Amino acid sequence: MTENTPLTQDNTEDMEIRTLELGGLAGTFGTADHKNLGRLYILFGLSGGFLSLILHLLVRLERINIGETSILDFGSSNQYFQTWSLSRTSLLFFCVVPLILGLATYLMPLQIGAPSIAFPRAAAAAFWAWLVGILIHVVTVFSDGGLGVPEPLTQFAQGMDPEATELSILSIAMVAIAVLLASITLIATVVTQRPEGMTLFELPLFSWSVLVATGVWVLAMPVWLGNLMISWVDFRGADALRYGNVANIWGQLSWLWSQPMIFAFAIPVLGIAGEIIPVAASKAQRQYTIQQIGIGALGVLSFGAFAQPFFNADVSDQAVFVGMGLLVILPVLVFLGGLADTLVKGKPKFSAHLVLALISMVALLVGTTLSAIHVSGPAIGAIREIDSDWLSGLINWLTDLQGTVIATAVMEHALISSLIASIAGLYYWSPKIFGKRMNNGIGVLAGLSLLGGLLLSAGSNLINGFLDEGDAVYLATSNSGVWNQDAVEFLNVIGFIGSILLIGGVSLVLLDLMISIFLGKGSNEDVDNPWDGHTLEWATASPPPTGNFDEPPVVNSERPLLEVGGGSE
Amino acid sequence: MNLRTTDLPVAPAVRGRTPLVATGFAVAAMIMYFAGVFGVYLKERAQVRSEGLPWIPNKATIELTQPGMVIWTLLISIVVMQWAVYSIKRDDRQHALLGIGTTLVMGAMVVVQTAWHLSQTNLIADEGPTTAATLIFTIVGSYLVAVIIGMIILLLTGFRTMAGQYGSKQTDGVVAASLYWYSLVFIYFIIWIAVYIAK
Numbered sequence: 001m002t003e004n005t006p007l008t009q010d011n012t013e014d015m016e017i018r019t020l021e022l023g024g025l026a027g028t029f030g031t032a033d034h035k036n037l038g039r040l041y042i043l044f045g046l047s048g049g050f051l052s053l054i055l056h057l058l059v060r061l062e063r064i065n066i067g068e069t070s071i072l073d074f075g076s077s078n079q080y081f082q083t084w085s086l087s088r089t090s091l092l093f094f095c096v097v098p099l100i101l102g103l104a105t106y107l108m109p110l111q112i113g114a115p116s117i118a119f120p121r122a123a124a125a126a127f128w129a130w131l132v133g134i135l136i137h138v139v140t141v142f143s144d145g146g147l148g149v150p151e152p153l154t155q156f157a158q159g160m161d162p163e164a165t166e167l168s169i170l171s172i173a174m175v176a177i178a179v180l181l182a183s184i185t186l187i188a189t190v191v192t193q194r195p196e197g198m199t200l201f202e203l204p205l206f207s208w209s210v211l212v213a214t215g216v217w218v219l220a221m222p223v224w225l226g227n228l229m230i231s232w233v234d235f236r237g238a239d240a241l242r243y244g245n246v247a248n249i250w251g252q253l254s255w256l257w258s259q260p261m262i263f264a265f266a267i268p269v270l271g272i273a274g275e276i277i278p279v280a281a282s283k284a285q286r287q288y289t290i291q292q293i294g295i296g297a298l299g300v301l302s303f304g305a306f307a308q309p310f311f312n313a314d315v316s317d318q319a320v321f322v323g324m325g326l327l328v329i330l331p332v333l334v335f336l337g338g339l340a341d342t343l344v345k346g347k348p349k350f351s352a353h354l355v356l357a358l359i360s361m362v363a364l365l366v367g368t369t370l371s372a373i374h375v376s377g378p379a380i381g382a383i384r385e386i387d388s389d390w391l392s393g394l395i396n397w398l399t400d401l402q403g404t405v406i407a408t409a410v411m412e413h414a415l416i417s418s419l420i421a422s423i424a425g426l427y428y429w430s431p432k433i434f435g436k437r438m439n440n441g442i443g444v445l446a447g448l449s450l451l452g453g454l455l456l457s458a459g460s461n462l463i464n465g466f467l468d469e470g471d472a473v474y475l476a477t478s479n480s481g482v483w484n485q486d487a488v489e490f491l492n493v494i495g496f497i498g499s500i501l502l503i504g505g506v507s508l509v510l511l512d513l514m515i516s517i518f519l520g521k522g523s524n525e526d527v528d529n530p531w532d533g534h535t536l537e538w539a540t541a542s543p544p545p546t547g548n549f550d551e552p553p554v555v556n557s558e559r560p561l562l563e564v565g566g567g568s569e
Numbered sequence: 570m571n572l573r574t575t576d577l578p579v580a581p582a583v584r585g586r587t588p589l590v591a592t593g594f595a596v597a598a599m600i601m602y603f604a605g606v607f608g609v610y611l612k613e614r615a616q617v618r619s620e621g622l623p624w625i626p627n628k629a630t631i632e633l634t635q636p637g638m639v640i641w642t643l644l645i646s647i648v649v650m651q652w653a654v655y656s657i658k659r660d661d662r663q664h665a666l667l668g669i670g671t672t673l674v675m676g677a678m679v680v681v682q683t684a685w686h687l688s689q690t691n692l693i694a695d696e697g698p699t700t701a702a703t704l705i706f707t708i709v710g711s712y713l714v715a716v717i718i719g720m721i722i723l724l725l726t727g728f729r730t731m732a733g734q735y736g737s738k739q740t741d742g743v744v745a746a747s748l749y750w751y752s753l754v755f756i757y758f759i760i761w762i763a764v765y766i767a768k
Contacts, residue, residue, distance in 0.1 A: 118587045180598055188591040222598045223605030229711060230609060234703040237693070241700055305605065311612055 032120035035543060037127050038106025039433060041098045042426065044131060046513070048094030049419060049506050051138070055087035057499035060457075063473055063492040078160050081474040082146040085250055086138065088257050088411070089147070092265060093175050094134050096415050099422035100268050101130075101182050104210040106433055108186055110537035110544060111204045113553040114193035119185045126182035133174035140168040147172065148249030150474045162235075165246065169232045176225045183214035198555040201289060204535040205558075206425075208292050209271025212299035216264040223305040227252045251310040258407060259371045260324045261304025262414040269364045269421040270295045270335050273357040276428050277339045279531050280354040281346025288558050291338045297331035316402050317378045325375030329368040336361055351531075352443025356424030359451045360417045367413025370462065373398070374406050405473065406465030412458040416502065420450050423509050431530050432542045436522035442512040450505035456498025460491040467491075534559040592745035596752040599715060603756050606711065607763060610704045617700065625768050626699050628691060635686035636765040639679050643754040646675040650747045657743045660736050665743065669727040672750060676720040679757075680713055705764060712753075712760060719753050722746050 031037060061072035062080055074080040105127075109117050117123050140146070145164025190203065190211050203211070227243075231252055234244025242248060255261055274295075278285040285291060301324050307315050315321050339361065348354060377399030423446065430438045465471075469488050470478030482488050516522030529538040539561055540549050553560065614624045625631060653668025687709055692702040726746040729735060735742050 119591060184591050184594045184598070187594050188587050191590045192587040218594055218598045219601050222602035223608075226602050226605035226609070226707075226711075230606065230703065230707045233707045233710065237703060241703065243703060305601070311609060 032124040033546070034105050034109055034117035034120060034123060035433075037117075037123055038102045038104075040127060040131075041102025041105060042433070043513075045095055045098030045102055045422070046506065046510055048090055048098060048134070049096075050503065050510065052087055052090035052095050053499065053503045053506060055083055055090060056457075057496065057503060059084050059087055059473070060492060060496040060499045064496060065489055077151065077474060077476075078144075078146075078149050081148075081150040081250075082141050082144075084474050085147050086141045089172065090134075090138065091415050092257065093130075093172070093179070094138070096265050096418045096422070097179055098130065099419065100210070100213065100265070101179070101186075103206075103272075103422060103425045103429070104186050104214075104268075105182070107429060107537055108189055108207050108210060109193065110432070110540065110548055111207045111535050112190060112193060112198060113195040113536045113549060113555060114189060115547045115549065115552070116193075117185055118188035118193055122181055123185040126178045126185065129178035130175055130182070133171045133178055136171035137168055137175065140164045140171060147253060148246045148251075150472070151247055160246070166232070166235060169228055169235065169249070173225060173228045173232070176221055176228070180218060180221055180225075183217050186210060186214050187218065194555075195552050196554055201292065202555060202558040203292075204271075205274030205285075205288075205291060205295065206268065206271035209268045209274070209295045212295050213264060213267035216267070216299050216303055220261060220264065220303055220305040221256075224253065224256050227308070248310070252308070254310075255304060255308045257411050258307065258309075259304070259374065259410050259414075260302050260307060260321070260328060262411050263298060263302035263328055263368070263371070264304070266364050266367070266414040266418045266421075267295060267298050267302065269360050269417050270298060270332070272421040272425045272428075273339060273361045274335070275535065276353050276357040276424060277348075278342050278346070279428075279533050280351055280357075281343050281348045282532065283342050283346030284534065284559055285338065285342050286345075287338055287341075291335055294331040294335040294338070297334075298328065301328045301331065316375065322375045322378050325371050329365070329372050332361075332365050332368045336365060351427075352438070352440045352447065353424045353428035355444050356420055356427060356447040356450075359447050360421035360424055363413055363417035363420060363451070363454055366458075367410055367417060370406060370410045370413060370458075374401060374410060377401065400468065401465055403471055404465035405461040405469050405471050407471045408473075409458040409461035409465060412454065412461065416450070416454050416458070419506075420447065420454075423447070423450070423505075426509070428531070429537070430517070430522070431524075431527035432537055432544070434517045434522075435527055435543045436517055436520070436524045437527065437530065438516045438522055439512050442508050446505045446508035446512070448505075449501045449508060453498045453501030453503075453505060457495045457502060458498075460495035460498065464488050464491050464495075529561075534561050536560055586741055588741045588745040589748065592748050596749060599752060600756070602711070603708070603759070606704070606708055607759065610708060611763065613700055613704060624701050626692065626701065629702075631690055631765060631768060632686070633765060635682050635689075636761050639682050639686075640757060640761050642675050642678050642682070643757050646672050647751060647754055649675065650750050654740065654743055654747050657730065657735050657740050658737055662730055662733070662736070665730055665735070666727060669723055669730065669743070669746070673720055673723045673727070676716055676723065679716055680720075683709060683713055683716075708760060708764060712756060715756070716753060719746075719749055722749055 028036070028040070031040075058072060059080075062070050062074060062083075064071045074083060105117060105123060109115070141164075143164045144161040145166075145168035146160075147168055148165075149160060190207055194203075200208070200211075230243045231249045232244070234241060235246075235249075237244060243252060270291075274285065274291055304324075306312075307321050309315055312318075377395050377397070423443075426433070427438050427440075427443045430436065467483050467488055468481040470481070472478055479485065479488065527542040528540075531538075535558075536553060536555070537544075539553065617624050649668050650672045651668075653665045653672065656662070656664035656668060687706070690705075692705060693699070723746055726735075726742050729742055
């Protein structure tokens, strides 16, 4: 890592002299400017979102059967499993994580009044390592690699390539290391680059949420990386015993997509909504510290490195896991309550980013509610003596939900709420990021499409979970315990429509980016501070110049622009 | 209303200690990595033993001579690295460089001894792969990677010290390198106890 030289009045001039502006490919590949890196993350993240939702749709198609035949036949259970697992890895690592990192890399230095991100070259290295890693991963999965196979007997029997599998493991490890490196640069930025007067309690909510989220990632993802390395070492051995046995690889890694860990990737939803809603309502957020505590509590409750069913099969019955699953709803409720108070007392102005922010909050609230339902069986069993048949039946029924597609519904809510929040952030900060506004109407339409898609997709998984459809949908046995097969088939059709709507929503955003930003049709009127924002990123030009600020600001509250009359209340 | 930063009052310089904070979080990540792998190791070892089976294959031999040498090398390297920190705080770059260079050599000794030791354990040669072999190779192999990263950091810190970047007014880089090195010693201590001594 290299050191970041603080920008002071004395060296501002030097910095301008040292800066070599490069355009074109040289500028793109050689950039260490956090703004360029942020834009690159966002563009690739949206494209990755499109790919992952296409895979999501293919999996949905496979789940629809007409008679005994599936509409889409992958040819082998291996290929179905690869598509299914890639839809998850890409939704997380090729869409949600880069979108969060992109917004954070672009905005966090601006929000805290810093001239740059800490360790800009490390941040650039993290971006390129992430991009190369995720692209290699996608290519290797399509080349008969992937993170394992569904059943032991299918190992390499149906066209699975051991070398491609090895490369899949190593490439996703490279992605994890890149995400860790990017997270550390963001944490170092917010901890050490804040201006005088800005304590952690005065951090803008988005920056605070990214600090909490990346803090959880830095503590939990190395454990996941350890799982990967154990699998790889065993896989490389002459005769993979357990961890490297391809039937076991995904089982060791799946906890990253399960509760409570999956909510660590939804923490920035609170931060983005917490930035947008008070500004849209032209009202300063009250109880700011409680909002920060809410975000911190969600971080604590989403630390899931201990919840690895592969090594601890009983974890879903254990008090800590159940308690975290039940409590995770509370910080979201508290935070939403604070935002509702601001909305009610303010004068909300209708905008795409407001609609999208509200949708993302509601989606996250539903996701945490489903999490509570998911773990409630053992909880009720633990706190009440079972003295009646109906209660015993209810507990058994709720406990049985744990192996069903409700887990997928929880994951969809957590990750897609994060995707929607990132899109909300994109609409809100597009004047700052691109120097042009995105189209309000298209944004609202995209938000409604994403909401509809999530409701249908996750909703159908929820009901299918109650009907006992197994979460491992790639196994032939996933339907063996289903109560009503026709209902499951019908709901899978509904889920398929939901997948189309999700793709439609992301496509609209990409289309809007193309029209408003790249074709230059978006308005560039009043882009410096179009929404009367409260935080420091709005106190500089759009897009900001090299060094971000003419002079480092002094901050004495979490809403510095309101203090000096820059925002509106 | 639009607002430029020129409307805001001027601030003093931003806070420092960036390398130290980043290294602190990197060390936290590394400790979590090894904690996760050790968690698997201890759980699997307990499971195998509960079935009455030997954890380390019968024909494998884990001598304690080399790990003992490594732990002493690392313990001495703490003193030497701290000497480098002490020196840089007093603008004594010559001794700081000596300390960093000596620690670097000790790191190379750790790599050589550990790699040679692994090659002598006979963990997989006779009985084929075992769970224990997989986990020991993962833990020790990861540790070697961490030591090599530490040596690269030391090398860069040494070059920067030589170039005059670090001195009594800016010790962060050397202190950060020492923090990383001390964490390596701590992790090896756990490996020494859990893998080599307790077997």
